[in-house]
Amino acid sequence: MNTEIKGVHVEITDAMREYIDKKMHRLDFAREHLVDMLFSCAQEKSQYKVEVNINFRWGNSTHVGVAAFDVFEGIDKLFDKMELKIIKEKKKIQDHKGQESVRGGEAETEAVDEAGAAAAEGQ
Numbered sequence: 001m002n003t004e005i006k007g008v009h010v011e012i013t014d015a016m017r018e019y020i021d022k023k024m025h026r027l028d029f030a031r032e033h034l035v036d037m038l039f040s041c042a043q044e045k046s047q048y049k050v051e052v053n054i055n056f057r058w059g060n061s062t063h064v065g066v067a068a069f070d071v072f073e074g075i076d077k078l079f080d081k082m083e084l085k086i087i088k089e090k091k092k093i094q095d096h097k098g099q100e101s102v103r104g105g106e107a108e109t110e111a112v113d114e115a116g117a118a119a120a121e122g123q
Helices: 014-033 071-097 102-122
Strands: 002-008 034-044 047-056 061-068
Touching: 002 014, 014 034, 014 071, 034 071, 047 071, 061 071
Parallel strands: 002 034
Antiparallel strands: 034 047, 047 061
């Protein structure tokens, strides 16, 4: 998983990078599903806006952002939201994976009907 951190009107310090790296262990449950995460930290007046774009292996991407007066508090809130968003996206994929597609279901039904008709004729 690639991680990129950039600052807009704020310098990204080593402490901020280490704090984000320390928080990354919270996302270990979905590490194999994530391609990259692009963090952005911006300062607007007295608030910090911390945002992330998350790209998933199956092509979806999502954007999560928070605003806080302290950058480290913002990172905490961001990881809380990210965790929920990743769980929700992962659940969507798992729900769809078990279901048959509409086309696949019809083709299988027709094949079973034909096989059943052939077996009935043979008896």
